[in-house]
Amino acid sequence: MNEVKLWDFHGGIHPPERKALSNRTPIQPTPLPARLILPLGQHIGAPAEPIVAVGERVLKGQPIAAASGRVSAPLHAPTSGTVGFIGLQPYPHVSGMLAPAIVIDSDGLDEWTTREPCADYRSLEPALLLERIRLAGISGLGGAGFPTAMKLTARPQEKIHTLIINGAECEPYITADDRLMRERAAELVVGIEILAWLIQPEQVLIGIEDNKPEAIAAVRTAIGERPFSLRVLPTKYPSGGEKQLVEILTGQQVPSGGLPADIGMLCQNVGTCVAIHDAVLLGRPLISRIVTLTGEALARPMNVEALLGTPVSELLAFAGLDETRMDRLIMGGPMMGLTLPSLDAPLIKTSNCLLAPTRSELPPPPPALPCIRCGACADVCPASLLPQQLHFFTLGQEHEQLKAHNLFDCIECGACAYVCPSSLPLVQYYRAAKAEIRELEQKQHKAEHSRRRFELRQERLRKAEEQKEAERQARAEKAARAKAVEAESASVPHQEAPSASQAAGLSDLQKRLKIEASMAQVALKKAEKQLAAHVTAELEAQVAELRAAAEAAQKALAAATAAAPAAAPAGADAALKKAKIELAMKRAELKKAEKAKADETELTRLREALAGAERNLHAAEEASDKPAPQLVRTDKRPLNEKLRTLKTELAFARADLRKLERDEAADPPALESARTRLAEAERRLAEHQSE
Known part of the structure; x- marks a missing residue:
């Protein structure tokens, strides 16, 4: 291959590598655990949601939890067995906290569910290929665990022109990717081809640090004539960081707060590429991963392929842990790993290393001192x-x-x-x-x-x-x-008989009295209903008044019907009625214009029209020989202030009680208090009216 230009990033360090402890032997299979603990949150984003029940038998590779959102990933059974528990279980975190998980009791058969391999992935539509990756539950195996299908779904404005494959594995002690590239280079390259088929980049760059010569040789051989560019990087920590690797390979810097996709680049770990190969070509979901077991407290440091959910204690025991020599247990490397407070935590998708150092190997840091502003x-x-x-x-x-x-x-x-x-x-x-x-x-x-x-x-x-x-x-x-x-x-008493057109019907006076009688009856019935629901002195008095008013209205209607006057000339009567209607309309128009604050010219015109309507009415009255209208005023006795206050209090008390009665969640003591308040308001009003 031709020499290519590489760039450098700011800073970086060269800590002791200590990789020779674990990279000398091939990847080993681990014994089948009796019990697997599978946390629902093994990736960035929303945790998966269980789709199985306690007591249900599951097969290897069967989905047991579904993605619960756009940034989420499903979970699968790593072996066949029975769901023994769903709930809080130990989780690999420095706090020692518990987290929701599904526990599977293995039946020892390791029986697979039905798989759907696809030998010719190019025959699939990109959307279907992406869906296979999503349903396989694959998340990034080299970093924080971002769901891979979500990462591959770049927005249209972010055209991916460069696909970067991260094989740097720069952190000390960790050799999982090194052994993976040595032993599964062919599967790695096919996984890269699948990614390239999906996103159609202009170039594919594979970055591997120069302290992995065997991995470099294996990958170079597997690439063959493919248009992939393998680039060997100088060993420097942290060259495996996503932004740092982009800068080393392309010379471009990812903007602050941004992602590689913002500048048209996409990074994937080599372990993720192999998982994509297994999911598409073999129909195998992500149920295991390569993990480094290392540290001087282990008799046999190595890399193993372990089922997700395997208790950490079982993996360390397989590597010959001497607990008396182990100072602490670190999940991950010595630089970015986290110290586990217990060996009960399970292996998850992002667990690439278990480091069991002795105290002399990784001594605890001395007590912190004040910053001396050295700038190092x-x-x-x-x-x-x-x-x-x-x-x-x-x-x-x-x-x-x-x-x-x-x-x-x-x-x-x-x-x-x-x-x-x-x-x-x-x-x-x-x-x-x-x-x-x-x-x-x-x-x-x-x-x-x-x-x-x-x-x-x-x-x-x-x-x-x-x-x-x-x-x-x-x-x-x-x-x-x-x-x-x-x-x-109604301003002029109708004492004349109806016109020829009204001879067979009612006079205007009879119609008005009939309406008043009907309204009085309606008001009486409404008050009687209220009295039946709530018997109070106030309502009794009100019903008595309305009953008297209704009887008076009926008597007035009967008297008007019995004493029908002689008929007036039909033409004069019609002219009088027309003049009254015209006057009412002109008066309403003037009021509307005054309310709308019309200009003075319009108001003058309307006032003149009203005056003309009044003159026409007077002329019509004279022509009809009807007496001038008598204005009858009814003096309504005003309420005194105390009565008004008592009635207001009664109305509020009644409204509050009805509101509480409609509320199904109302507090019983509040209901009782509202009823007491209403009874007291009714009593006080009744006492005042009886004075």
Whole structure:
């Protein structure tokens, strides 16, 4: 192959590699565990949701949990057996916390479910090929575990022109990818071909550090004549970081806060590529992975292919663990790994190494001293950050300053802590600060979401109230116009007999009295219903008054019917009625214009038209020989202030009680209090009316 240009990234360190402990022997299979613990959250994003029940028998490769969102991945049974438990179980985390998991009791048969291999993946549509990868539950096997199918679904504006395959494996002790590339180079290259078929990049770059000569030779042989470019990198930590590898291979830097896809690049780990090969060509979901077992506390350091969910204690026992020599257990490497507080945790998709060092091998760091501002941390930071400034901002919980100084660009490689002469645990500070900021942002997001929902609800209520008010005003205007016409029509007593056209029907006076009698009856019946539901002195008095009014209306109607006057000339009567209607309409037009604040010219015209209508009415009255109308005023006795207060209190008490009675979740003591309040309001009103 031709020599190609490589670039370098800022900083970096060269810690002792210690890879020879585990890379000398082939990958070994592990014994079948009696029990597997499968956490539902083994990747970045939403945890999977169980689709099996306790007591159900499952087969190897059978889905047992489905993806619960766009950024999620399904989970499969690593062997055949019975679901023994679904609930909280140990989880590989430094806190020793428990997490939701599915526990499978193995039946020892290791019986596969039906598989659907596809020898010719090019015959599949890209969407179907991507769906196979998604359903296989594959997530990144070399980093944080981002669901692979989601990573492959780049947005249209982010055309991927470069596919980068990460075989750097730069962290000390870890050799899982090294042995994988040596022994499964053919499967690796086919997996890369599948990815290239999916995303159609312009170039494919494979990066491997120069401390893995056997892996480099195996991959070069497997590539053959394929248009893939194998690039050998100088050994330097952390060259396997995604952004650092992009810069080494292409010379381009990923923007702060961005992803390689933002500059048209996509990175995949070599283990992920092999898992894609197995999922597509063999129909095998991700149920196992290569993991390095290393450290001087192990009698036989090695790499094994272990089923997901295998307890860590069983893997270490297989490698000959001497617990008396082990100082601590690290999942991952010495730079970025996490210390496990217990051996009960299971192996998960992102577990690439179990390191069991002795105390002399990896002595604990000395007590932390104050920062001396030497600047060594900034010199080695591969993300070109200012670690000492981030440290001080973290101590002061200055979150805005942390974000302004690009805290989230930190890849937590540990290079700064490695060179710190004061032994400050800088990465721990950064992890804690990131968690605090994420939690606060989540709370702010929830608060903002709640505020927006409240404002939208208030806006809906306001618009509904405006619509109701407009409808009320329209009804009021319509009623006012009708009342004006009725008032004008009834302003002159109708003592004459009906005209020729009304001879067989009722006179205007009889019609009006009949309407009044009907309205009085309706009001009486409504009050009698209320009295039947709530017997109070006030309602009894009201019913008595309405009954008297209804009887009086009936008597007036009967008297008018019995004493029908002689008929007036039909033409004069019709002219009089027309004049009254015309007057009412002109008066309504003037009032409407005055309310709308029309200009003075329009108001003058309407006033003149009203005056003309009044003159026409007087002329019609004279022609009809009817007496002038007599205005009858009814003096309504006003309520005194105390009675008004008592009635208001009664109305509020009744409304509150009805509201509580409609609420199914109402508190019984509150209901009882509302009933007592209503009874007291009724008693006080009755006492006042009886005075």
